[in-house]
Amino acid sequence: SRSYNITLLPGDGIGPEVVSVAKDVLSVAGAKEGVELRFREMLMGGAALDAVGVPLPDETLAAARASDAILLGAIGGYKWDSNEKHLKPETGLLNIRAGLGVFANLRPATVLPQLVDASTLKKEVVEGVDIMVVRELTGGIYFGQPRGFGTNDKGEEIGFNTEIYSVSEIDRIARVAFEVARKRGGKLCSVDKANVLEASMLWRKRVTAIASEFPDVELSHMYVDNASMQLVWNPKQFDTIVTNNSYGDMLSDEASMITGSIGMLPSASVGESGPGLFEPIHGSAPDIAGQDKANPLATILSAAMLLKYGLGAENAAKRIETAVTETLDSGFRTGDIYSPGTTLVGCKRMGEEVLKAL
Amino acid sequence: SRSYNITLLPGDGIGPEVVSVAKDVLSVAGAKEGVELRFREMLMGGAALDAVGVPLPDETLAAARASDAILLGAIGGYKWDSNEKHLKPETGLLNIRAGLGVFANLRPATVLPQLVDASTLKKEVVEGVDIMVVRELTGGIYFGQPRGFGTNDKGEEIGFNTEIYSVSEIDRIARVAFEVARKRGGKLCSVDKANVLEASMLWRKRVTAIASEFPDVELSHMYVDNASMQLVWNPKQFDTIVTNNSYGDMLSDEASMITGSIGMLPSASVGESGPGLFEPIHGSAPDIAGQDKANPLATILSAAMLLKYGLGAENAAKRIETAVTETLDSGFRTGDIYSPGTTLVGCKRMGEEVLKAL
Ligand SMILES: CC(C)[C@H](C(=O)O)[C@@H](O)C(=O)O
Ligand SMILES: CC(C)[C@H](C(=O)O)[C@@H](O)C(=O)O
Numbered sequence: 001s002r003s004y005n006i007t008l009l010p011g012d013g014i015g016p017e018v019v020s021v022a023k024d025v026l027s028v029a030g031a032k033e034g035v036e037l038r039f040r041e042m043l044m045g046g047a048a049l050d051a052v053g054v055p056l057p058d059e060t061l062a063a064a065r066a067s068d069a070i071l072l073g074a075i076g077g078y079k080w081d082s083n084e085k086h087l088k089p090e091t092g093l094l095n096i097r098a099g100l101g102v103f104a105n106l107r108p109a110t111v112l113p114q115l116v117d118a119s120t121l122k123k124e125v126v127e128g129v130d131i132m133v134v135r136e137l138t139g140g141i142y143f144g145q146p147r148g149f150g151t152n153d154k155g156e157e158i159g160f161n162t163e164i165y166s167v168s169e170i171d172r173i174a175r176v177a178f179e180v181a182r183k184r185g186g187k188l189c190s191v192d193k194a195n196v197l198e199a200s201m202l203w204r205k206r207v208t209a210i211a212s213e214f215p216d217v218e219l220s221h222m223y224v225d226n227a228s229m230q231l232v233w234n235p236k237q238f239d240t241i242v243t244n245n246s247y248g249d250m251l252s253d254e255a256s257m258i259t260g261s262i263g264m265l266p267s268a269s270v271g272e273s274g275p276g277l278f279e280p281i282h283g284s285a286p287d288i289a290g291q292d293k294a295n296p297l298a299t300i301l302s303a304a305m306l307l308k309y310g311l312g313a314e315n316a317a318k319r320i321e322t323a324v325t326e327t328l329d330s331g332f333r334t335g336d337i338y339s340p341g342t343t344l345v346g347c348k349r350m351g352e353e354v355l356k357a358l
Numbered sequence: 359s360r361s362y363n364i365t366l367l368p369g370d371g372i373g374p375e376v377v378s379v380a381k382d383v384l385s386v387a388g389a390k391e392g393v394e395l396r397f398r399e400m401l402m403g404g405a406a407l408d409a410v411g412v413p414l415p416d417e418t419l420a421a422a423r424a425s426d427a428i429l430l431g432a433i434g435g436y437k438w439d440s441n442e443k444h445l446k447p448e449t450g451l452l453n454i455r456a457g458l459g460v461f462a463n464l465r466p467a468t469v470l471p472q473l474v475d476a477s478t479l480k481k482e483v484v485e486g487v488d489i490m491v492v493r494e495l496t497g498g499i500y501f502g503q504p505r506g507f508g509t510n511d512k513g514e515e516i517g518f519n520t521e522i523y524s525v526s527e528i529d530r531i532a533r534v535a536f537e538v539a540r541k542r543g544g545k546l547c548s549v550d551k552a553n554v555l556e557a558s559m560l561w562r563k564r565v566t567a568i569a570s571e572f573p574d575v576e577l578s579h580m581y582v583d584n585a586s587m588q589l590v591w592n593p594k595q596f597d598t599i600v601t602n603n604s605y606g607d608m609l610s611d612e613a614s615m616i617t618g619s620i621g622m623l624p625s626a627s628v629g630e631s632g633p634g635l636f637e638p639i640h641g642s643a644p645d646i647a648g649q650d651k652a653n654p655l656a657t658i659l660s661a662a663m664l665l666k667y668g669l670g671a672e673n674a675a676k677r678i679e680t681a682v683t684e685t686l687d688s689g690f691r692t693g694d695i696y697s698p699g700t701t702l703v704g705c706k707r708m709g710e711e712v713l714k715a716l
Contacts, residue, residue: 076553081553085556085559088553090553090554120480120483120590120591120592121478121479121480121590122478122479122480125478141499141521142554142555144518147555147556148556149556149560152524154524154526156524156525156526157524157525157560158523158524158525158560159522159523159555159557159558159559159560159561160520160521160522160523160556161520161521161522161555161556161557162518162519162520162521163499163518163519163520163521164516164517164518164519165516165517165518166510166512166514166515166516167514167515167516168512168514193604193607195434195439196448196452196500197499197500197505197519198443198506198507198517198518198519199517199518199519200517201443201517202515202516202517224607224608225607225608225610225611226611228586228608228609228612228615229611229612229614229615229620231612232478232479232590232612232615232616233615234478246551247608249551249582249583250583250586250605250608251586252583253583253584253587254586254587254589254590254612256587257586257587257590257591258590262587
C-alpha cells in the first residue's frame with residue numbers, strides 16, 4: 001500500500017470547516033484504494049498572522065515542500081484587509097504559490113446537471129458547459145519587478161507594477177494547457193491583449209509556436225475583452241482556455257459564476273515537479289464562518305483533484321467524484337445551492353452524506 | 359442658432375454604414391433644436407492604413423482637435439491583424455484617445471425593456487439593469503512606460519508593460535465618476551486589485567480621499583475578480599463603476615453583454631476640455647460589413663451622447679433617445695436583436711425609421 005504525507009492548510013473563515021470535512025473524505029477514499037494518507041496541519045493566512053505575525057511561516061512552507069500534496073481551505077477576511085502588503089493573508093497565498101513553483105492553475109468550470117438552475121444564465125445557454133481555465137500562476141503582473149510606489153517628473157506620487165513574461169514561462173504553461181486540452185475536447189483558446197500589450201504579443205507568438213508540438217489540438221486566440229463577453233454570450237464554445245495570471249484571475253471567476261456552482265468548484269495548482277496545491281476557488285466567506293453553513297463540496301472535489309493530479313491515484317479520485325454526484329442525486333444541498341424540493345443540510349452533514357456514499 | 363463642427367471617423371467594417379445613418383439622425387435632431395452641425399469626414403484605422411499608410415494621419419488628429427466633437431464608427435479587421443504595432447488600426451485608436459486627452463470613458467450598460475429577452479441571463483436577473491462604467495482611458499498599462507521586448511538574465515526573450523497611475527490621474531477620473539454617480543443612483547463602486555498590486559493600492563487610497571468631496575455619493579470597493587463574478591450573479595447591485603483602463607476594457611464589455619444589447623450601446627470619451635470622442639462599443643464586424651445588416655442604433659445613441667456630453671444640447675439628445683425608443687416600440691429590429699413577431703430591417707431602413715420618429 002502506498003503512503004503519502006498531506007499538508008493541510010485550513011486558513012481562515014470557512015476554511016477550517018471545509019478542510020476538516022474534506023480530510024475525512026480523503027482518508028476514506030484513499031483507504032479504499034490502498035492509499036494511506038498522513039496529515040499535518042499548518043498555519044497560513046490570517047490564522048498565521050494572528051498566531052505568529054506572518055501570513056506564511058517558514059515552517060509552513062518547509063512542511064508543504066516536504067510533503068506530497070497540499071490541501072488549502074481559504075484565506076483572508078475583513079480583519080486583515082487594511083494590513084500592509086507584507087502582512088496581508090493574500091501575500092501568504094502568493095508566496096506559497098511562488099515558493100512551491102506551482103505555475104499552472106487548473107480551474108474547471110462545469111455545470112452539474114443537478115445544479116443547472118442555480119445559474120443566473122438561461123438553462124439552454126449553460127447546460128453542458130464544461131470549461132477548463134489554465135491560468136499562469138507564478139508570473140506576470142502579480143510578481144513582475146519593478147513594482148512599488150514612487151514620484152514622477154511632476155513630483156506626484158505614483159503606484160506601479162510590471163506585467164512581464166519570458167519565453168520559458170509562456171512555453172511551459174502553454175505545454176500544460178495543450179496537454180490538458182488534448183485529454184479534453186481538443187480545443188485550446190489562448191486569451192491575451194496582443195492588439196495593445198507587448199507582453200501579450202510575446203504570449204501569442206510563443207503559444208502559436210508551441211502549437212506545432214500538438215497538431216491534434218485546435219488552437220484559437222481571443223482578446224480578453226471579447227473573452228469576457230463570449231463567456232456570457234456562449235460559454236459552450238469554450239473547451240480549454242489558457243491565459244496569464246491577471247486575466248486568469250478574472251476569467252476563471254467569471255466562468256465559475258456562469259455555472260452557478262461556485263461553491264462546488266475545485267482547483268489544482270501544479271509545477272514541473274514537487275507537490276501540488278489544491279484549493280476550492282471560493283473565498284473564506286467570513287460572514288458564515290463557524291456556523292456550519294459552508295458548502296464543503298468544492299474542497300472535497302479539490303481533494304479528488306489532489307488524488308488525481310497530485311498523487312496519481314485516479315481510482316480514489318473517481319470514488320470521490322462519484323460519491324459527490326450520488327449525494328447531489330439524493331437531494332442533499334447546502335444553503336448556497338438549495339432549491340425547493342431538495343434537503344437543506346449543513347457543512348458537516350454534507351460531509352457525512354458523501355462519506356456514506358463512499 | 360448655434361453651430362458646431364463635427365469630425366466623422368467612419369473607420370472600418372460596418373463603421374461607414376452606421377456613421378452615415380447616425381450623421382443624418384444627428385443633423386435632423388440638431389436642426390429641430392436650432393443646433394446646426396457641419397460635418398467633416400476624415401480617415402482613421404485600417405481605412406487610413408490602406409489610403410495613406412498610417413492608422414491616424416496627422417490631418418485627422420488636427421481636424422479632430424479643431425472640431426467640437428468627434429463621432430467614430432469602428433476600426434480594425436482581420437486584414438490588419440498581424441500588422442506591426444505602429445501599423446495596427448488599434449494604435450490609431452489609442453493615439454487619438456491620448457491625442458485628445460479624453461481620459462474618461464463613459465459606457466452605459468442598460469437593459470432596454472423591449473430587448474430584455476435578448477440577454478442570455480434570466481429575465482428577473484437583468485430586468486432594470488442600468489450600469490454606467492467609467493473607465494480611465496489614457497493611462498495605466500495601455501500607455502505605461504517602460505514597455506517593449508528585451509532579454510532577461512538567462513538570455514531569454516521577454517515582453518513587458520507597465521501598469522502605472524499617478525495621484526492626479528486617479529483624482530481626475532474619480533471626480534468624473536463621482537459626478538456621474540451623483541446624477542444617477544448615488545452609488546459608486548471602485549474596482550481594483552488592491553490586495554495584490556501597488557498601482558491598485560494607490561488607486562484605492564485616492565478614490566477614498568476624493569470621496570470626501572462627494573458626501574452624497576456612497577462609495578464601495580470591489581476586487582476585479584469579484585466584480586467580474588458579481589456582474590453575472592447580480593448586475594442590479596451596480597449603479598456606477600469606476601476602474602482603470604485594463605479592467606474597464608473587460609468589465610464594460612462583460613456588462614454590455616449581460617444586457618444582451620451590445621449592438622445598442624454607445625460610449626462617450628471626454629477630457630478636461632476640448633472635444634469629446636463618441637463611438638458605439640461594438641467592433642467593426644468585418645463579417646457583415648457592406649451588407650446593410652449592421653445595427654446603427656449604438657452609433658445613433660452615441661450621437662445622442664455627443665449632443666448631450668459633447669455640445670450640451672440636451673434637448674436634441676433627448677429627441678434621439680425618444681425616437682430610438684419609439685422605433686423599437688414599433689417593432690423594428692436589425693438581425694442582432696431580432697426575435698419572432700418583430701419586423702426585421704437593415705441598417706439603412708432602421709435609420710429611416712428613427713428619422714421618421716424624429
Ligand atoms: C486572494 C488573491 C490574491 C487570489 C489571486 O488573485 O490570485 C485569488 O483571487 C485567487 O484567484 O486565488
Ligand atoms: C480596440 C482596442 C484597442 C480597444 C481597447 O482595448 O481600448 C477596444 O477594445 C475598446 O474597448 O475600445
